[in-house]
Amino acid sequence: MALFLTKRFLQALFVVFAVTLLVAWAVRLSGDPAIMLTGGAGSVTEQDLVNIRNALGLNRPFHEQYLGFLYGLLHGDLGNSFVGGTPVTQLVAKALPATLMLAAAAIFVSIALAVPLGIRAAIKRGSAEDQAIRIASLAGLSFPNFWLALMMVLVFSILLKWLPPSGFDGPVSLILPAVTAGVINTAANVRLVRTSMLETLSAQYIMVARAKGLAERVVLYKHALRNSAIPLVTYVGIQFGNLVAGLVVIERVFNWPGMGSLAFDAVAGRDYPVLQGVVTVFAILIVSVNLLIDILYGLLDPRIRTE
Amino acid sequence: MASGVTGETILSVEDLTVEFPAPQGAVRVVDGLSFDLVAGKTLAVVGESGSGKSITALSILRLTDHLGARIPAGRLLFRRSAGGPIDLTRADDATIRTIRGNDIAMIFQEPMTSLNPVFTVGDQIAEAIVLHQGVDRREARARAQALCEKVRLPDAARLIDRHPHQLSGGMRQRVMIAMALSCQPRLLIADEPTTALDVTIQAQILATIRELQAEFGTTVIFITHDMGVVAEMADDVVVMRRGRKVEQGSVAEVFDAPKHPYTKALLAAVPKLGSMTGTALPALFPVLAVTEGLEPPPAAIAKAQAVHDTVSHEAPLLEVEGLTTRFTVERTVFGRPLRRVHAVEGVDFSLWPGETLALVGESGSGKSTIGKTVQQLLTPDAGCIRFEGRDYAAMSAAGKRRLKREIQYIFQDPFASLDPRKTIGYSLAEPMLHHGVVARGAAARDRVAELLRQVGLDRAHVDRYPHEFSGGQRQRVCIARALSVDPKLIIADESVASLDVSIRAQIINLLMELQQRRGLAYLFITHDMAVVERVSHRVAVMYLGQIVEIGSRAQVFETPYHPYTKKLIAAVPVPDPHRRVERGLVTGEIPSPIRRVDDPPRRARLVEVAPGHLVADAEVSAAA
Numbered sequence: 001m002a003l004f005l006t007k008r009f010l011q012a013l014f015v016v017f018a019v020t021l022l023v024a025w026a027v028r029l030s031g032d033p034a035i036m037l038t039g040g041a042g043s044v045t046e047q048d049l050v051n052i053r054n055a056l057g058l059n060r061p062f063h064e065q066y067l068g069f070l071y072g073l074l075h076g077d078l079g080n081s082f083v084g085g086t087p088v089t090q091l092v093a094k095a096l097p098a099t100l101m102l103a104a105a106a107i108f109v110s111i112a113l114a115v116p117l118g119i120r121a122a123i124k125r126g127s128a129e130d131q132a133i134r135i136a137s138l139a140g141l142s143f144p145n146f147w148l149a150l151m152m153v154l155v156f157s158i159l160l161k162w163l164p165p166s167g168f169d170g171p172v173s174l175i176l177p178a179v180t181a182g183v184i185n186t187a188a189n190v191r192l193v194r195t196s197m198l199e200t201l202s203a204q205y206i207m208v209a210r211a212k213g214l215a216e217r218v219v220l221y222k223h224a225l226r227n228s229a230i231p232l233v234t235y236v237g238i239q240f241g242n243l244v245a246g247l248v249v250i251e252r253v254f255n256w257p258g259m260g261s262l263a264f265d266a267v268a269g270r271d272y273p274v275l276q277g278v279v280t281v282f283a284i285l286i287v288s289v290n291l292l293i294d295i296l297y298g299l300l301d302p303r304i305r306t307e
Numbered sequence: 308m309a310s311g312v313t314g315e316t317i318l319s320v321e322d323l324t325v326e327f328p329a330p331q332g333a334v335r336v337v338d339g340l341s342f343d344l345v346a347g348k349t350l351a352v353v354g355e356s357g358s359g360k361s362i363t364a365l366s367i368l369r370l371t372d373h374l375g376a377r378i379p380a381g382r383l384l385f386r387r388s389a390g391g392p393i394d395l396t397r398a399d400d401a402t403i404r405t406i407r408g409n410d411i412a413m414i415f416q417e418p419m420t421s422l423n424p425v426f427t428v429g430d431q432i433a434e435a436i437v438l439h440q441g442v443d444r445r446e447a448r449a450r451a452q453a454l455c456e457k458v459r460l461p462d463a464a465r466l467i468d469r470h471p472h473q474l475s476g477g478m479r480q481r482v483m484i485a486m487a488l489s490c491q492p493r494l495l496i497a498d499e500p501t502t503a504l505d506v507t508i509q510a511q512i513l514a515t516i517r518e519l520q521a522e523f524g525t526t527v528i529f530i531t532h533d534m535g536v537v538a539e540m541a542d543d544v545v546v547m548r549r550g551r552k553v554e555q556g557s558v559a560e561v562f563d564a565p566k567h568p569y570t571k572a573l574l575a576a577v578p579k580l581g582s583m584t585g586t587a588l589p590a591l592f593p594v595l596a597v598t599e600g601l602e603p604p605p606a607a608i609a610k611a612q613a614v615h616d617t618v619s620h621e622a623p624l625l626e627v628e629g630l631t632t633r634f635t636v637e638r639t640v641f642g643r644p645l646r647r648v649h650a651v652e653g654v655d656f657s658l659w660p661g662e663t664l665a666l667v668g669e670s671g672s673g674k675s676t677i678g679k680t681v682q683q684l685l686t687p688d689a690g691c692i693r694f695e696g697r698d699y700a701a702m703s704a705a706g707k708r709r710l711k712r713e714i715q716y717i718f719q720d721p722f723a724s725l726d727p728r729k730t731i732g733y734s735l736a737e738p739m740l741h742h743g744v745v746a747r748g749a750a751a752r753d754r755v756a757e758l759l760r761q762v763g764l765d766r767a768h769v770d771r772y773p774h775e776f777s778g779g780q781r782q783r784v785c786i787a788r789a790l791s792v793d794p795k796l797i798i799a800d801e802s803v804a805s806l807d808v809s810i811r812a813q814i815i816n817l818l819m820e821l822q823q824r825r826g827l828a829y830l831f832i833t834h835d836m837a838v839v840e841r842v843s844h845r846v847a848v849m850y851l852g853q854i855v856e857i858g859s860r861a862q863v864f865e866t867p868y869h870p871y872t873k874k875l876i877a878a879v880p881v882p883d884p885h886r887r888v889e890r891g892l893v894t895g896e897i898p899s900p901i902r903r904v905d906d907p908p909r910r911a912r913l914v915e916v917a918p919g920h921l922v923a924d925a926e927v928s929a930a931a
Contacts, residue, residue, distance in 0.1 A: 204420040212435040213407035302470040
């Protein structure tokens with residue numbers, strides 16, 4: 001297990017490094033920050049643009065810019081925003097907790113919905129209830145997240161007036177964005193839980209557990225679920241990347257002051273340092289979550305622990 | 308004492324019927340079954356696949372509910388230690404749950420999958436104790452440990468904190484027995500508890516069950532297809548076929564004077580170890596026609612005497628010298644091998660045209676690795692294989708391709724070795740067309756029809772798919788496919804292990820008839836000593852990757868020299884209730900062939916004790 005985790009850790013470091021390189025290269029394809037900063041005003045001369053580029057360090061060769069970024073990263077400095085000059089670390093420090101809170105809540109929502117629904121569908125396989133869960137999941141899979149977000153706001157904030165439509169104001173304001181982000185993943189997770197539960201429930205040790213006289217609830221939630229949880233945990237790790245990507249849109253719709261909003265504004269403003277910083281932090285986040293999942297495997301499955 | 312008065316009926320099965328609902332109408336898997344179970348006795352329920360014996364066992368615990376089955380008729384009257392009889396078919400779920408694991412416990416067939424991989428064995432044993440005996444976890448744990456000692460599990464104190472994957476199959480089955488006995492049930496149902504185990508381990512488990520039964524006075528229902536196990540374990544026998552009881556009686560009555568033709572056929576098909584003593588050559592099984600109410604045709608009996616003198620001693624067909632195959636299982640961080648499986652370690656043997664050489668041994672002995680190496684599915688680490696004098700290592704690519712035609716392999720699982728999306732005709736024609744044995748078109752079709760006829764199938768079967776055939780028929784198709792390219796050697800790797808006894812006898816007879824007609828040589832890989840005694844000219848006994856004894860069939864079975872050969876022969880259950888052997892409670896495990904790189908195994912030297920009879924000069928030792 002120790003060897004396995006060491007290997008995974010080294011792999012993770014390499015992934016983060018590769019992502020920073022890719023991002024540094026890709027953001028520079030997105031357009032000229034100098035033009036964006038001047039707002040395309042007619043009075044700006046070519047010389048003004050050159051001056052701006054010089055001031056921002058954009059005229060230096062790519063490898064110099066990249067190595068500079070890397071050097072800063074290793075020293076905990078992600079540079080300053082082109083817009084307003086705030087240090088990127090400060091912006092990230094402000095936005096990250098909001099995003100982590102939203103992501104955690106979304107994962108919680110999706111698992112809390114998917115596990116009971118998936119188990120229900122598995123034990124009622126082929127019934128009308130199974131069909132209903134299947135259709136609902138498929139519908140959930142088919143909604144684009146921005147549409148779902150707007151519908152949620154329309155129904156729960158505007159029609160029913162139960163929840164605030166947007167903003168970052170106490171736990172109540174977390175509900176709508178978390179449910180929206182969570183429901184999208186729930187659909188896939190229900191299918192996954194159903195399939196892996198069906199497989200586990202046909203295993204001999206489930207029959208053995210029943211033959212002991214255990215109540216069906218214990219058989220399902222103790223003996224079967226822990227075995228079925230292994231594929232679910234893997235999948236939640238894979239989903240995490242998608243979830244974070246989805247948050248960019250969802251944070252925008254709900255006006256949530258997180259990393260997604262930060263990234264969105266950075267792209268719009270060609271704010272290279274902010275964008276590079278946000279994507280790097282995302283990469284570290286996603287890689288860490290997957291590393292965490294590798295550790296979780298060992299806790300769930302003793303066969304992996306002793307290998 | 309868990310049981311009450313001996314002689315009391317603790318379970319009455321009355322007209323039990325079990326059905327699986329299906330769109331075309333319910334499928335009846337148990338049909339009007341009745342028997343009484345007397346306290347303290349062992350009842351064997353015997354039958355082949357599809358006889359309904361396992362469903363009967365599951366229905367007693369109402370576990371059939373979870374398989375979607377229904378019990379539309381019949382009663383299961385069970386007498387608990389106190390109170391009147393309960394009809395298990397009508398009892399509510401809560402009552403059933405207090406009976407399961409408490410009054411009636413069950414041991415299942417597959418020890419490898421019977422334990423939950425994510426919990427320790429101690430927790431799994433303690434679970435039923437906490438549930439039914441109302442003790443706290445600490446006390447339950449202490450009892451679990453005592454039970455592990457009772458079923459002869461070594462180092463019980465540490466073992467209860469281990470997980471199932473750290474235990475061998477035999478140890479897991481002991482854990483299952485400990486779990487089943489944890490609440491001292493009145494009735495223990497054992498559903499094929501030793502079928503998946505090696506024969507020496509089977510002997511140990513059977514002895515353990517018998518000893519515990521004597522100690523606790525438990526009544527046992529023993530579900531099995533193995534007549535040898537029946538003869539060794541049962542007081543009474545119920546024979547089932549297609550969901551119905553065809554015969555019932557004491558074990559002596561059923562073995563000595565079977566009444567129903569099916570029972571007769573079943574007993575005739577059972578290979579009996581020692582029945583070939585004094586015969587030098589292999590002989591066919593006396594297969595009786597299993598047509599209800601009909602006496603077996605005399606031809607079947609006559610055929611049984613036909614023996615095989617098919618061996619040609621001019622030049623060996625296959626020579627294997629110093630064959631060594633190892634697999635690395637653990638490497639250092641830098642990729643250097645650290646521990647290896649010594650699957651095959653310096654094996655020498657030769658095989659003559661028309662001869663059957665049996666490779667026998669238990670799991671991990673390396674017998675399949677030899678087969679796969681000869682078929683070029685694995686590359687050996689050292690050693691030399693020659694086919695008709697041609698060295699594998701010196702062969703051209705074309706030569707190796709031709710070899711794949713001259714040597715054919717029949718695998719254990721006929722379900723997995725045919726492509727489910729291709730017709731039988733396609734599967735049979737493909738190797739012939741590939742090797743250019745026959746031209747496409749009418750010639751190929753005729754040839755396929757002829758092959759089907761040879762293995763006892765109808766030519767109309769050509770357009771059918773594998774799922775339309777039974778296991779025995781599929782294995783016939785696999786044999787036909789092997790024959791299609793006119794091989795000289797067929798490697799049969801546990802080819803009959805998954806088949807029912809009566810089907811197994813037919814398939815073995817088919818293989819022997821084909822040998823006589825075509826002069827085929829067989830490398831017969833199996834763990835079944837009684838089958839080996841029937842089919843082989845010569846036998847090689849393998850242990851931990853080495854041959855410990857090799858000789859003619861008569862030499863190995865009648866005058867075994869090596870202690871392992873003797874142990875193996877002694878462990879085979881004898882299908883004769885009058886010849887029960889008392890076995891001591893041995894607990895030895897089959898040692899692991901995994902060793903550290905710096906600790907190579909000692910290679911035993913083979914010494915000739917009689918012409919052609921070679922025995923290892925010492926016991927092959929396991930890794931420390």
